[in-house]
Amino acid sequence: xxxxxxxxxxxxxxxxxxxxxxxxxxxxxxxxxxxxxxxxxxxxxxxxxxxxxxxxxxxxxxxxxxxxxxxxxxxxxxxxxxxxxxxxxxxxxxxxxxxxxxxxxxxxxxxxxxxxxxxxxxxxxxxxxxxxxxxxxxxxxxxxxxxxxxxxxxxxxxxxxxxxxxxxxxxxxxxxxxxxxxxxxxxxxxxxxxxxxxxxxxxxxxxxxxxxxxxxxxxxxxxxxxxxxxxxxxxxxxxxxxxxxxxxxxxxxxxxx
Amino acid sequence: xxxxxxxxxxxxxxxxxxxxxxxxxxxxxxxxxxxxxxxxxxxxxxxxxxxxxxxxxxxxxxxxxxxxxxxxxxxxxxxxxxxxxxxxxxxxxxxxxxxxxxxxxxxxxxxxxxxxxxxxxxxxxxxxxxxxxxxxxxxxxxxxxxxxxxxxxxxxxxxxxxxxxxxxxxxxxxxxxxxxxxxxxxxxxxxxxxxxxxxxxxxxxxxxxxxxxxxxxxxxxxxxxxxxxxxxxxxxxxxxxxxxxxxxxxxxxxxxxxxxxxxxxxxxxxxxxxxxxxxxxxxxxxxxxxxxxxxxxxxxxxxxxxxxxxxxxxxxxxxxxxxxxxxxxxxxxxxxxxxxxxxxxxxxxxxxxxxxxxxxxxxxxxxxxxx
Numbered sequence: 001x002x003x004x005x006x007x008x009x010x011x012x013x014x015x016x017x018x019x020x021x022x023x024x025x026x027x028x029x030x031x032x033x034x035x036x037x038x039x040x041x042x043x044x045x046x047x048x049x050x051x052x053x054x055x056x057x058x059x060x061x062x063x064x065x066x067x068x069x070x071x072x073x074x075x076x077x078x079x080x081x082x083x084x085x086x087x088x089x090x091x092x093x094x095x096x097x098x099x100x101x102x103x104x105x106x107x108x109x110x111x112x113x114x115x116x117x118x119x120x121x122x123x124x125x126x127x128x129x130x131x132x133x134x135x136x137x138x139x140x141x142x143x144x145x146x147x148x149x150x151x152x153x154x155x156x157x158x159x160x161x162x163x164x165x166x167x168x169x170x171x172x173x174x175x176x177x178x179x180x181x182x183x184x185x186x187x188x189x190x191x192x193x194x195x196x197x198x199x200x201x202x203x204x205x206x207x208x209x210x211x212x213x214x215x216x217x218x219x220x221x222x223x224x225x226x227x228x229x230x231x232x233x234x235x236x237x238x239x240x241x242x243x244x245x246x247x248x249x250x251x252x253x254x255x256x257x
Numbered sequence: 258x259x260x261x262x263x264x265x266x267x268x269x270x271x272x273x274x275x276x277x278x279x280x281x282x283x284x285x286x287x288x289x290x291x292x293x294x295x296x297x298x299x300x301x302x303x304x305x306x307x308x309x310x311x312x313x314x315x316x317x318x319x320x321x322x323x324x325x326x327x328x329x330x331x332x333x334x335x336x337x338x339x340x341x342x343x344x345x346x347x348x349x350x351x352x353x354x355x356x357x358x359x360x361x362x363x364x365x366x367x368x369x370x371x372x373x374x375x376x377x378x379x380x381x382x383x384x385x386x387x388x389x390x391x392x393x394x395x396x397x398x399x400x401x402x403x404x405x406x407x408x409x410x411x412x413x414x415x416x417x418x419x420x421x422x423x424x425x426x427x428x429x430x431x432x433x434x435x436x437x438x439x440x441x442x443x444x445x446x447x448x449x450x451x452x453x454x455x456x457x458x459x460x461x462x463x464x465x466x467x468x469x470x471x472x473x474x475x476x477x478x479x480x481x482x483x484x485x486x487x488x489x490x491x492x493x494x495x496x497x498x499x500x501x502x503x504x505x506x507x508x509x510x511x512x513x514x515x516x517x518x519x520x521x522x523x524x525x526x527x528x529x530x531x532x533x534x535x536x537x538x539x540x541x542x543x544x545x546x547x548x549x550x551x552x553x554x555x556x557x558x559x560x561x562x563x564x565x566x567x568x569x570x571x572x573x574x575x576x577x578x579x580x581x582x583x584x585x586x587x588x589x590x591x592x593x594x595x596x597x598x599x600x601x602x603x604x605x606x607x608x609x610x611x612x613x614x615x616x617x618x619x620x621x622x623x624x625x626x627x628x
Contacts, residue, residue: 024305048302048599048602048603049302049303049597049599049600049602049603051305067602068598068599068602070597070599071597087598087611089582089584089597089598089599090582090597106611106613108582108584108598108613109579109582109613125613127579127613128578128579128616151579151613151615151616152578152579152616153578177615198531198535
């Protein structure tokens with residue numbers, strides 16, 4: 001187990017843990033232990049592939065991850081803020097309830113699966129099935145903003161929440177893959193750029209931006225830039241396509257009664 | 258076909274559990290030698306993707322002393338099987354060298370069969386008498402042994418390469434086979450989490466024929482169709498696991514039918530008809546249509562990520578909607594492919610480039626020149 005770098009053991013608010021070669025169970029136990037001792041900012045150095053970092057935590061702590069964290073980062077998380085200074089893998093923010101995840105690199109597949117609150121900001125690209133089954137309830141509105149590009153099935157079966165895709169590196173490839181919003185029946189997706197009809201799922205349409213969409217985008221972009229350090233100067237609100245489902249019960253006719 | 262008691266010892270009770278095999282592969286395209294410890298180190302990071310019911314590796318360039326000979330790795334359940342098999346080998350092959358595969362016994366690797374390797378070439382008179390190519394002769398011989406000799410399985414049959422596999426966690430399997438004593442220009446590794454088929458020695462990955470070796474995460478739903486299709490060309494699936502078809506399909510499509518590798522990948526992960534209809538290049542559209550028509554039974558359906566090794570390189574390939582993870586990275590002349598980026602970072606902390614391959618699009622790393 002890595003040692004805490006800071007010397008004062010009691011009452012210390014921030015600690016650094018060397019995670020090099022530490023198994024995920026030991027690492028996550030250590031994190032929980034530090035939080036129980038009153039630690040409010042934990043830096044994990046030398047992370048490589050440890051799963052489940054930040055999972056199920058409910059305290060409003062900050063966890064800084066140096067290295068590539070393993071799958072299901074921030075799953076079921078309910079409060080903390082996670083900063084990842086590298087790429088992250090699959091399942092980031094799985095069923096997350098509240099808090100914030102900021103990733104300075106790229107993220108893999110199924111990010112924000114079943115997410116029902118909180119925010120995820122990714123500077124780079126995101127993989128396949130991002131925001132699948134995302135949902136919202138009253139003031140619990142999950143938000144995903146990605147600065148790069150996304151793979152297929154962006155917002156698949158999305159039931160609520162907000163997703164924004166900026167394509168700041170759009171010259172490297174298509175902004176988004178196919179099957180965008182397939183099965184979507186709630187929430188909203190903002191894509192910066194044009195999307196062809198055949199990339200979209202059958203349940204979504206492009207709608208014009210309303211004034212409140214513009215306000216929301218302005219505010220999210222400012223927060224995204226502040227958290228990730230992204231240069232959003234090329235971004236104009238007029239460039240966004242707004243995708244929403246045109247039915248709230250896309251499969252209403254598929255069942256027998 | 259019925260195998261009778263061919264598998265008497267190998268059958269193990271297996272309950273169905275969720276899947277998450279781990280894959281990793283590396284190649285130096287300049288042909289630099291990479292120690293077996295490197296791929297073991299990478300697989301350690303993927304430990305928790307497997308459950309200890311199968312681990313394995315393939316290394317290329319590892320047998321320079323016998324690089325012209327087929328290196329047969331064979332597992333024997335008992336002395337009878339070995340006697341019968343060696344009789345078949347003697348009848349068909351000039352065996353240049355035969356020895357035990359060196360191992361380091363460990364408590365993690367149990368129920369070890371007898372493991373031997375043979376460096377051999379087909380007997381010239383056999384090839385002449387039947388006017389058969391050496392590779393075809395070897396495929397037939399491997400299929401013959403695997404279907405008829407009880408408790409005996411040829412699990413590696415390429416030249417200057419070798420497959421090493423067992424029931425256990427990948428890193429333990431690698432140490433058991435003393436892989437740090439080998440070096441090669443490319444390696445692939447696998448940690449298994451068997452779901453639908455038994456966790457037995459022959460069912461560990463990689464699956465191999467000639468120089469093709471495949472490690473796989475996923476399920477090949479089209480196994481039955483693929484298997485029957487392959488049987489028409491003399492390939493027999495004997496190892497009780499879906500992945501086996503992938504090795505034989507690559508051999509059939511690339512070696513026998515001489516399809517370029519990229520085209521073979523288009524057969525396995527064929528574009529959807531709606532995407533073919535939307536293809537703007539008429540020649541490409543015609544090719545894709547023709548491949549789907551001619552090779553419908555070679556389409557591999559279901560979720561998969563594979564890394565395929567062959568004498569000239571490695572290929573990473575996903576199913577058409579990327580239902581299993583696959584990440585690639587490059588550093589100088591090295592290409593890395595894995596289920597997780599962390600497994601790459603473990604052996605290449607600062608890659609020049611990391612990217613997520615798109616669904617159905619192969620990532621290919623080949624040797625730049627001759628060795």
